[in-house]
Amino acid sequence: MFDDFFIRALVAGVGIAIVAGPLGCLVIWRRLSYFGDTLSHSALLGVTLAYSFSLNIAFSVFVISAVVALLLVSLQKRTKLAGDSLLGLLAHSTLAIGLVLIGFLSYIRFDLMGLLFGDILAVTTADIGLVWIGGSIILIILYFIWKSLFSATVNYDLSAAEGMRPEVSNFIFTLLLAGVIALSIKMIGALLITGLLLIPAAIARNISNSPRQMIVIAILSGILSVVVGLFASLEINTSSGPSIIVVALILFIISLVPLEIKGQLQKR
Amino acid sequence: MNENNNLLVRLKDCGIQKSSKWIVKGISLEIHKGKIVTLIGPNGSGKTTTAKMALNILKSDEGSIENYSTKMAYVPQKISIDWTMPLRVVDFMKLTSHINKDEIIEALKLTGVQHLIYNEIHNLSGGEFQRVLIARAIAKKPDLLVLDEPVQGVDFNGEIALYNLIKEICTKLNCGILLISHDLHFVMSATDHVICLNGHICCSGSPKSIVKNSSYIELFGEHNAATLSLYQHEHDHSHQTDGSVKN
Numbered sequence: 001m002f003d004d005f006f007i008r009a010l011v012a013g014v015g016i017a018i019v020a021g022p023l024g025c026l027v028i029w030r031r032l033s034y035f036g037d038t039l040s041h042s043a044l045l046g047v048t049l050a051y052s053f054s055l056n057i058a059f060s061v062f063v064i065s066a067v068v069a070l071l072l073v074s075l076q077k078r079t080k081l082a083g084d085s086l087l088g089l090l091a092h093s094t095l096a097i098g099l100v101l102i103g104f105l106s107y108i109r110f111d112l113m114g115l116l117f118g119d120i121l122a123v124t125t126a127d128i129g130l131v132w133i134g135g136s137i138i139l140i141i142l143y144f145i146w147k148s149l150f151s152a153t154v155n156y157d158l159s160a161a162e163g164m165r166p167e168v169s170n171f172i173f174t175l176l177l178a179g180v181i182a183l184s185i186k187m188i189g190a191l192l193i194t195g196l197l198l199i200p201a202a203i204a205r206n207i208s209n210s211p212r213q214m215i216v217i218a219i220l221s222g223i224l225s226v227v228v229g230l231f232a233s234l235e236i237n238t239s240s241g242p243s244i245i246v247v248a249l250i251l252f253i254i255s256l257v258p259l260e261i262k263g264q265l266q267k268r
Numbered sequence: 269m270n271e272n273n274n275l276l277v278r279l280k281d282c283g284i285q286k287s288s289k290w291i292v293k294g295i296s297l298e299i300h301k302g303k304i305v306t307l308i309g310p311n312g313s314g315k316t317t318t319a320k321m322a323l324n325i326l327k328s329d330e331g332s333i334e335n336y337s338t339k340m341a342y343v344p345q346k347i348s349i350d351w352t353m354p355l356r357v358v359d360f361m362k363l364t365s366h367i368n369k370d371e372i373i374e375a376l377k378l379t380g381v382q383h384l385i386y387n388e389i390h391n392l393s394g395g396e397f398q399r400v401l402i403a404r405a406i407a408k409k410p411d412l413l414v415l416d417e418p419v420q421g422v423d424f425n426g427e428i429a430l431y432n433l434i435k436e437i438c439t440k441l442n443c444g445i446l447l448i449s450h451d452l453h454f455v456m457s458a459t460d461h462v463i464c465l466n467g468h469i470c471c472s473g474s475p476k477s478i479v480k481n482s483s484y485i486e487l488f489g490e491h492n493a494a495t496l497s498l499y500q501h502e503h504d505h506s507h508q509t510d511g512s513v514k515n
Contacts, residue, residue: 161342
């Protein structure tokens with residue numbers, strides 16, 4: 001069943017969309033889109049390290065993303081530079097280090113476009129297992145820390161005062177984010193992963209009025225973007241990542257319509 | 269029950285230091301079940317910081333904190349909920365604990381906002397949101413309730429009703445209450461222990477003793493102090509919304 005590369009890509013992509021839905025909502029609620037960007041840019045460094053030391057790509061990307069996240073926390077304690085400056089510093093320097101390292105690895109034939117923008121041809125049967133097993137683990141952990149994480153997202157002090165231990169769940173959340181990036185780098189590519197986190201959640205916000213509804217719609221629109229995007233990618237021979245994100249963008253524009261109508265009705 | 273069984277929180281010589289400046293220092297206070305402790309003081313005097321120490325949100329840089337509370341509830345001074353979060357009142361009520369719908373409705377009724385249960389938080393006015401915040405804290409049935417200026421933005425009649433509710437909750441749940449309030453009127457009439465704060469504890473004691481204290485008079489002005497000691501005598505009754513005396 002998984003013989004066809006396209007079926008493999010579809011199955012893996014749908015798995016990624018399901019995990020990206022709830023995490024993407026949290027990224028939007030917590031205003032962490034630039035943080036997600038930084039993690040995914042550093043993912044490229046993870047990939048090159050994986051090739052250099054012949055490690056598993058997902059594992060190496062996960063480790064590097066987690067290290068970058070910890071680095072950010074320690075930098076924030078040491079300097080008074082604003083958070084977004086530090087994120088930019090980390091994002092671009094890790095991306096640069098990754099690209100420099102690729103230059104050194106001239107003996108390996110690199111598909112740089114594939115790394116940056118995703119390549120559905122690269123998805124193997126093992127990757128499908130990784131996405132679905134890794135994704136399930138992420139969702140299970142998320143389920144258990146949800147109350148703490150969600151209350152801290154609404155108000156940190158309130159969550160801390162009422163015994164929710166938000167510092168623990170915040171830390172775990174960072175690792176989960178690193179995890180979803182590691183799972184999706186092959187298909188979406190380092191530059192565009194944040195798009196798959198953000199845009200479905202943004203679509204969902206436009207047309208939902210409770211947190212649960214927003215998560216469900218984010219998952220569904222993520223799946224729709226992946227499926228349509230992959231078909232388009234196959235049909236017109238474009239990279240998979242950009243195709244998926246463009247479809248997501250189109251869905252986002254469509255999701256503005258009900259918002260617009262509601263606004264018009266209220267004006268009357 | 270002896271006194272120790274009623275103790276919820278004890279702060280001993282606590283303080284918070286931020287970039288080598290003490291925000292508050294030498295804070296000692298105790299909160300007991302069924303008692304209301306009030307923090308008063310000018311802006312920036314460290315009231316919220318002190319409350320956060322009692323709640324274990326901030327770690328004290330000196331002294332010691334004992335906390336025997338098993339369930340704390342908090343009404344923070346200011347909460348802003350981002351538009352990106354589609355949060356209804358009913359979801360917000362369940363934020364940190366599992367509360368069933370009857371309990372939610374009951375608590376919202378107490379603060380007079382049960383009709384807003386399915387409204388999005390963003391569409392509430394400041395006063396309405398404040399009522400929801402208080403209802404959420406009450407619905408948790410805490411043994412320690414910390415209220416940081418709980419009635420800000422609430423209309424005048426509502427303010428009195430909510431203060432009465434706070435007093436009532438204290439007796440009904442037998443919970444300890446730490447209240448930050450600028451409403452000296454209520455503070456002096458309804459609380460058991462008043463702490464007057466200005467970076468450190470200026471004076472503390474029963475409302476009656478505190479209005480005569482010289483540092484209190486210095487902090488709030490002679491005029492205010494005099495008015496309030498007058499209120500002391502007046503406040504053995506309360507008014508209905510139309511002004512008639514209720515008893």
